[in-house]
Amino acid sequence: MFNTIMVPVDLAHIETLEPALAVTADMAKHHNARICYVGITAITPGSVARTPEEYEQKLDAFAQKRKEVHGQPVSVKVYASPDPVADLDDLLIKAIKEVQADLVVMATHPPRHLDTLIPSHGGKVATHTQASVFLVRPTDAQD
């Protein structure tokens, strides 16, 4: 059913991604889909990498490590932005088109009142794309 699964990855907060990564691996194996890990980074030096190119290398290394876990084909795509916080949603929506993803698996936080003012990225992306979007909550929120 799904050919390309896109997973937005924030290398600075990799621990929060675990549930989403696990779901992705299962889905990819089930549908024999390829996985594209998408990173959005600042053009300025940051905590993970000092240039967008370095970020891409690190994301690529990350993707290779994931491939050892699930065995499905992987690729990466990095977008560098002068204002990544503000441009995140737009860039993800653009990425869905460019990597031709038919499923997006995203980590998200539990719903909160603040979402009215600052909507969650997952929710925003889901309302702006034709692709299916799977929002994965943190495991401790599901208790």
Place this chain on the structure above:
Amino acid sequence: MANTPDDKTPSEATPSEGIPAPEGAANLIDTDYVIGQDNITANKFGLDVDLHGKVFTFSSIVILLFVILTLALQDQMEPIFNSMFSFLTTNLGWFFLLGANVFALLALVLIFTPLGKVRIGGADATPDFGYLGWFSMLFAAGMGIGLMFYGVAEPLGHYGTAMGGISVGENGVRTDWAPLGAAAGDQAAAIDLSMAATIFHWGIHPWGAYAIVGLSLAIFSFNKGLPLTMRSIFYPVLGERIWGWPGHVIDILAVFATLFGLTTSLGLGATQAAGGLEYLFGIPANDTTLVLLILGITLVALGSIMLGVDKGVQRLSQLNMMLAALLLGFVIIMGPTLMIATDVADNLVGYVTHLPALSMPFGREDANFSQGWTAFYWAWWIAWSPFVGMFIARISRGRTVREFLISVLLIPTLASVVWMTAFGTTAIDQVVNSGITEVQDAALELQLFTMLENLPLSAITSFIGIVLVIVFFVTSSDSGSLVIDSITAGGKVDAPKPQRIFWALIEGALAIALLLGGGLAALQTAALTTGLPFTLVLLVGCYAIVKGLMSEPRSGKPEPRKTKTV
């Protein structure tokens, strides 16, 4: 988002087999420091924070103390600031003039050296913004509001003093405010001198200061891999010590200058906009109007912040650029068109001719002018430079040094020449040839509107003028919040959004508190005094630029890769 750097088609998406070489050569500084390692991250009430513990805490405390002191002890504080500042301009005026000359000269020289070929962000970096958007943002951040305020007032002011000639007090010291040797009674010479002096204050020197800060930050951040904060340009001098207290102090000072510069401008700008509204619509310019204006400006700025640089500041700057061009075109067509056209060339020549004398730091006889006007302006531009420079740096990745300097130094200077000539010549023409003296007699913030009133359609043009003033403040408040947030987050530009909102609200709240409490003037003086330490910072920046650029690969055009994998 048509212009993100990694604009590749799906088939070009990096294959995961084999790690690609870094795009384009750049020369990263080898440091063990991890950006954000001193940051405090937390999640309180569903809000994430990511802040540099020391810089954020200390600058917040200093700001709070300062405002409380200024409000509570206004009568005691104001004279202290005033005497501090007049001491600076009187005794150290030469230092500001000399510094500004160094900045302008270096920026100018770099255009013509091979170092101009270095590309910001590495040899293969591509620009993040189109020319128009980029230039609009440069201009809006750098001057914007000042051109509205002084476009009429300054040429007229200098013209008046130049015509008045030299007057000497009992102690043999000149008491007039005329530039250089004045031009007593000589109308043509007085116009020439006054326009040259005005353009001097809005030309290569202020933009040179911005260019130095912007370029040094851009090189040390994008090419050397250091965080986008002021401390990074000190790396060639202080080395790893910039991560400790020397660096903290530099950053705190930058926050201080930016926040107070912005706050006072927000307050004074609101005063001007309110003045304009009263003049145009009869809305009383009282405290309520001022508070509502600041609230309105802050609210629009918040919206713009939420949209980000690309959709927020960039679009507003472009809108303002269009409105400003419209107003400029209108004044040129409706004013003395032929006179303005010939004056642009004349004033440019006049500017260049008078430049050596006007920028001379030593042996000046026109102390009132060189200290009261020039040194004051220089301190003001330099105090603004961390804010403008940091913002310019952030949007300039992918440009070559030469492109950067031409766009930050030469084009804005030319724009200033045209703007000042159009508004100045029209106003002087009204006074000299039409005998309309009311422009000269009007309050400083109303001179623009009075000049427009003597042209057709003044209701519309004055309204456009007010809109311009307000939108310039929105973009300042927005880009200022971005800058302060990134300094207090240890150079991170991807800190959580609510932090920017916090700073925008602080700016608005401070401006209101100081406007009502009456400490704005004192604070402005305090912000100006940061011009002194920043002149030193900029001199270090000059050294850092040369040192940094020397170790960069030079390439005007991206060279084709030598190895190409099929």
